[in-house]
Amino acid sequence: MDIPRQIASPQAPAASGPLSLSRRGMLGVSGAFVMGLALAACGRETPGVAVNPLTDVKGGDATPSLWIAIEPSGAVKITCHRSEMGQQVWTAMAQIVADELEADWSQVEIVQALGDPKYGDQNTDGSRSVRFNFHRLRVAGAAMRSMLEEAAARRWRVDRSGVRADLGKVIHAASGRVLGYGELAEAADRLPIPAEADLQIKPREAWRYIGKEVASLTVPKIIRGQGTYGIDVQRPGLLYAVVARPPQLFGRTGAVDEAPALAVPGVERVIRLPDLEPPAVFKPLGGVAIVGRDTWAAIQGRAALKVDWVDGPNADYDSAAFETMLMDVVRQPGETRRSRGDVDAALAAAAKRVSAEYYAPHLAQSPMEPPSATAEWTDDKLECWACVQDPQATRATLAGFLQIPLENIKVNATWLGGAFGRKSKPDFVIEAALIAKEMQRPVKVTWTREDDLRHGYFHSVSAQRLEAGLAADGACTAYLHRTAFPPIVATFNNTVDSPSDGEMGLGATDVPFAVPHLRVESGRAPAHVRIGWLRSVANIYHSFAVQSFAAEMAHAAGRDQKDYLLELIGPARVLDPNAEGAAYANYDAPKEDYPIETGRLSRVVEIVAEMAGWGRTLPKGRGLGIAAHRSFVSYVATVVEVAVSADGVISIPHVWLAVDAGTVVNPRHVRAQMEGGTIYGLSNALYGQITAKAGAIEQGNFPDWRLMRMAEAPLAFDVHVVDSTSPPGGVGEPGTPPAAPALANAIFNATGVRIRRLPILGPNADRLTQRRNA
């Protein structure tokens, strides 16, 4: 993931540059609490006045005014620089700042940040918003609180030690005097910013909001139909567009007959977009835009349009043929990515050998809100509103594609109606900018569901082969894992066909098994569609194969799945895959703060087993399955209970999950992410497949791209969040990887059918038809 991310933000400067007056311009709304900027700027010239000491704390810039504005009314406006897509990042960021600030929660409001390097990383992916910002937001809040206290002490001419901040007020205990934050903001603005070492950061016991089940800041709006998603943006004079795109990646637009489209009532223009040249990166796919006075007119116009598409280099892409090819790849030796001991010798010497091959298809993120963006030009300046996970990458991509200076572009991140990785790629915003420029009017581009499913950045198709050698007592002595999948890097450099270290570190090279001989290999596979991130990325197929295979080994050894899994994980220790030749990135987290602690993985296995009553006798046709996986530096174990009827109908009465995500900001929202992440994984495993024929995606809408519905969802779902003082880990993605193998293992225990190829059912089937294994 490292390489694409660099490409994503080619012009993003270092996280904390020097302060400039432009920041004051940004936040300097009337009466707002703005400070630090002028102080810092003149501090370099004025002896005796300190420069801002908080521009480069752990995590980046913690300058209070960058994150907090206090209005005379006492309203506390907290800037959220990450994108809100249902993970409750608005609430989490506000909880962190407000806790240290001693803000009154009822006065807290969120301001969504524009895309701007001054905020540091805004790329809302990788389950790291809290992890990256926890420390610096606490520092910003504590610094602001300190300045408010200082301002009050000066106003009252009392010793600073006699005043304290408390829920939006500063109190002088001796005299009983009280001033609200709103009354102090302007004076605090003129004070120097304290250094981190001089701040009183609250101890964990004093947390007021962090770790508490604070209610969501977005939900009250959502339930009233308020709040603005990308697709909801309205501008005066707005026009609406859809785009007819070449069915194949790098296909081209041939002859266009626009007359039938223009004959549709409400259609205003038909605009040919430039063909896409490799590599795909975040550039638009080309094709033809249809602009109308409402979205319906544009959709009807597109249906009437006649285009001759010209085949490109992916015209032969066929999923069935590719599956055969990919399975062949993992039957051959690959490139070694991690190695311990001598696997070949240990396999040869094993009392029993086990092997299995797994296949998983392309998937689509398919957020309920499809991609949508609005663009508006004023002379040579461009403003965009869009549901993007990374407004900075959006801005940089716009600047590069349109060849205009970065400072001429303003990118507003709206709410995201789900994203799951799709909206970290801003191709759809570039489309809006191109069309708006042609129209000389504000234009909204909407992707229909068909567009979303046929022209996405797909989760990669994968093949894996695992082999193990077992000793006479059943213990695993040798473990070989081969994986092959078109890599995400191919989207950025289409000559690359080997997985990156980042992708290999998502569940392959970081395998936590304590076996004496172990090797992880990768095979080569070219990409024929755009490959992109999807919630937990390569962890999905790696966890499916590895955790299914763990259960297959247990079965071969005649052992209980859970006991055998714990034995594979082995004694509690810190694991360093790099000591065995891996190039493991650990989710960009320092291994000192976030080591791989196998004891934490074992612990969630033990907890979830107890929650589920693992080992109890179940009625015929019912089974429990277990899987555990560390991803995004959090540890999750899941037990799925399935019931399979005599005629093969699968239902999921109950799921249990234990997560150790270190310090958590909001346990309620962590539980929601675990539940959602799990069902996302179950839905994909049961029904999800994106396939191609003649280079074109075959699925188009929810009948053939099937999602789990109410009647199919687990009836009960219990989540245990481990109480931990470890640094915060990710929560948006880690729920997903164990879902598919826990389900597959449960189906095996219920029926004896071993699932090695996904999806389990597909879009049309309702019954398990695979036969019991020999």
Add this chain to the structure above:
Amino acid sequence: MAITLMINREARAVDAAPGTPLLWVLRDHLGLTGTKFGCGIAQCGACTVHVDQVPVRACVTPHDALEGQSITTIEGLAGPQADAIRAAWEAADVPQCGYCQAGQIMSAEALLRSNPAPTDADIDVAMNGNLCRCATYVSIRGAIKAAAGKL
């Protein structure tokens, strides 16, 4: 040719092409963006509104077939069932991204109006047309029961 639609108890003049689905009239012509687009073929329920109190999918309902009928969207949804549902949704923080939730609430409100004590099977039937990719189904089920308990 303008027609008049009764939306959220207000008469609204609409001048859209004949056959334009209600969804796009609401969103693009009237600025009522609480009703969402998800599939365009009545498969996801994100566009659910009430026509004469009955849930319909606005993405496949021609607006010009609705003259004289009463249309309710999430912005105008009111009454004891709506209050109970909103309170239950808020108490449990049911929504995640929230995009499908207008449709979920419109379906749930209609369910509780016709059936004040729905069983799991009743909930399955009434809510199966509303997809949620964030997968808030377990929370929705719980919140419908909680709302029913308050009515």
